[in-house]
Amino acid sequence: MAANPNNVQPPSPAIRLRSRDSQVEALAQEEGFSRFQAALIAGRVGIKEVAAAGSVERLVRPSLSQLERPTGMPDIRQAAERIAKAIHQGELIAIASDHDADGVTGQCVVWSFLVRVFGVPAHNVMPLTTHRLQEGYGVSRHFVARLLGAERIPSLLITVDQGTSDEAQIQQLRNAGVDVIVSDHHGCPAAGPPGSAVATVNPTRADSRYDPTVAGCYVAWLLMTQVASLLREAGWPLSQGEDAKSLLDFVALGTTVDCVSLASVNNRAVVRAGLRQIAAAPRQAWRAFSEVIQPDPGRRSPWLSSDLSFMVGPRINARGRVDEAMAGVHALLSESAESARHWVSELDTANQERKAIEAELNAVAFVQANQLSKLHRVGFVIVLEQGHVGVHGITASRVVEAFGRPTICCSPRPDDPLLLSGSCRSVPGVDIKNLLDTIQERHSCLVKHGGHPGAAGLTLERTRLAEFADAFNAEVARRQAWPGVELGPVVWVDGPWPRSMTLRSELVDLEPFGRGFPAPIFQGDYAIDKVKEMGDGTHLRLSLSDARGAQGAVWFGARTKDDVKHGRLAVPSAGRVLAKPLFGRYAGMDRCEMQVVRLMPSAAHL
Structure with a gap:
């Protein structure tokens, strides 16, 4: 091994x-x-x-003609109408995306539709990624403070790959005169989608009839295709260069890296089309990534999903883990070879930094995991006192791969050491988001949590760590006998x-x-x-x-x-x-x- x-x-x-x-x-x-x-x-x-x-x-081998019709996605019509209205009226539109590859590619999709397809002046579009280290996850209070403190405050905010669990902050934005459209794919809280949002476009909503496995960048892409339809009907001139299909390389990258199900016809169709798009008309970004991943062009094979998952994705994710994530956006949207090389180099440097941090955290985490295994714990809660919130998820994944146990890696928050910030990774058959929901219902020990069946994030009061760790272990043990669950590597x-x-x-x-x-x-x-x-x-x-x-x-x-x-x-x-x-x-x-x-x-x- x-x-x-x-x-x-x-x-x-x-x-x-x-x-x-x-x-x-x-x-x-x-x-x-x-x-x-x-x-x-x-x-x-x-x-x-x-x-x-x-x-x-x-x-x-599905084709794009097999994609589900968007009518099964709740609120998508309302969201598209509000965006179209903002375009017609020349409003300042902000895009707030998550700091991972799914969010970064979704940001590129929305920005490209607005500026390159619909012709919105770039100065009327405010691209933003949330800052993992300084602002945490989602539409946080720190992010809201940054947005409302900007020189120009937008009248419309479109979220990408986040926002479903952020009702309090969305209400604050609405009270400040900012309409919010949520486009996301994370699970909804028990209270449902945020009521203060103009619309919440999310396939995991209880009232959704759409494929719940699609990525956040796909949701954003689908939403913007509906905006394009409305504008076309109204006679709005659309670009003859970029179009919905040409942006599927971004969707392919975000979909593959976010580890959503590739048994889904929708996901397979957009990834296959996106890989063809990369091969047929590569952006400067793909050329620059090729030079870093495989410097000798004579040795370069056509792009595969593994190139996106293991070569490009980690570099984009790395920047969002150790710093702000806009470098990934700049790299993907670069129009010149010089710009693309510069930003890809920045991403590569961040990836080297991420690897060094990960090696240190893995060394500590594996010792704790080994001790927990000897104690016959089936759900691991690992505390990294000198941890790094941007790398917790990778370390948790490494532990899951080696020990085959659902794992949470957490560390004290830099802004409040009485709180622990954690990343969760699971094994097949154990829905980690559902498990955390159950713990919260029974113990109310989490300050905040959210995520997917396979991965989630949480904030926990330090004083309740032991209680939470026992509850987590008990819930994993309860699910151990469920069909399809096998603990151990x-x-x-x-x-x-x-x-x-x-x-x-x-x-x-x-x-x-x-x-x-x-x-x-x-x-x-x-x-x-x-x-x-x-x-x-x-x-x-x-x-x-x-x-x-x-x-x-x-x-x-x-x-x-x-x-x-x-x-x-x-x-x-x-x-x-x-x-x-x-x-x-x-x-x-x-x-x-x-x-x-x-x-x-x-x-x-x-």
């Missing part, structure tokens, strides 16, 4: 072979998918999902590593991969013939062999920096390799090699 901080050794993962829906597998082959593709599809979707879509093709595999000349093209054809439609992991027992350091020494290149021949592999994060410093290289001469495909282009030819996920003793059994 990969290196762990302080040499803490989490439990070995259970290896599970994906079961396949035989009906789906047969239908996929009938529709022309290869046997290999059909097996992968049948391990990810069921016959009910296929029936709902109409065919395997329409589920796996698990790696799902699709079978032995395939030896196919068409592996790359067959997998690319099934893009995008992500949550709900995960990238395949294969396994095999191999002799490890050669090990070579890569980069800073924490990454390794392996030469493997079995009865079928030789195979190259790379292993990112195989060692810690401390391992490198002390010359530790504990790689066995043979082992069971769990790996996913890694695509590249070398010497003008496409290439596929193994990316090691885990290295385990060969004796490990399914």
Whole structure:
């Protein structure tokens, strides 16, 4: 397995072979998918999902024509009418987006519609991202103070990827003469959507008939398409350059990075279209990201969902974690190569800073997680006294990956050490937002909370930490017996590593991969013939062999920096390799090699 901080050794993962829906597998082959593709599809979707879509093709490779009509989204008509009115009357419009990649890309969508599609003068649009470190999450009182203290106060505020749980602040804005339209996808509080908002466009509302799994940037995009329809009907001139379809590269990025379900037809359709958009007419931003991610253009393969998830997304998220997030907006909207390179460089620097902070926090968190595991806790609440609110979520994710337990990482708030700010990450089957709702109903110990089934944020009074930790553990334990819940690290595999000349093209054809439609992991027992350091020494290149021949592999994060410093290289001469495909282009030819996920003793059994 990969290196762990302080040499803490989490439990070995259970290896599970994906079961396949035989009906789906047969239908996929009938529709022309290869046997290999059909097996992968049948391990990810069921016959009910296929029936709902109409065919395997329409589920796996949907077109934009299959997107749900927006009529099922509550308040979308009212919101579009208010925005159209503001455009007609020349009002100052502010956009307030969350500081992650979903919010940043949603900001780019709304700004691009207003300025580049509708022709609103740029000085009449105020793009803002909330500042995670100084203002916290959502439309906070600190953000409201900044907005109302601006030299020009907008008459309309459009939120992106936030706002659903912020009634008090939205009421304050309304009283100050600022209309608020909420576009969001986070779960609604028990009291419902904010009553002081002009409209709340959110697919997770109880009265929504729209797909609840779409990302915040998608909600913003859908809203702005309705504004475009109203303006078109009124004879408003629209740009012949940018349009709704051309902005789907932003939606693809935000959707993929926010880890919403890629089993959703809506999400798959916009990501597939967005990847095509990147390939067909790349923005300066994509060229600049390419130069950072893969400096040698001869080695660059076409953009894949994994490039967005693991290369671009972390860089945009990093800036919002350690500083203000507008650098991501500037990078994506850059019109010149020079500007794009500058801002992407800024994002890359922030990502390096984030990695250093994360390494320190992971070292502390893994020690606490190991102790909690020995105490047989099933829900981990980890306190990082010298933590960093911008990196809690990543650290919690690392603990969940290693220990397979729902985890909350929290630390004292810089502005009030009597309060703890925390990020929560969960495991399949345990809805963390619902779990926190239950705790709040029974204990009323949270100052604030919100989020999704898989990830959430909270604020907690320090004096109630022990009570909350016990309640959290009890609620996780209660859900442990529920169907579909398995606590402990698990790696799902699709079978032995395939030896196919068409592996790359067959997998690319099934893009995008992500949550709900995960990238395949294969396994095999191999002799490890050669090990070579890569980069800073924490990454390794392996030469493997079995009865079928030789195979190259790379292993990112195989060692810690401390391992490198002390010359530790504990790689066995043979082992069971769990790996996913890694695509590249070398010497003008496409290439596929193994990316090691885990290295385990060969004796490990399914």
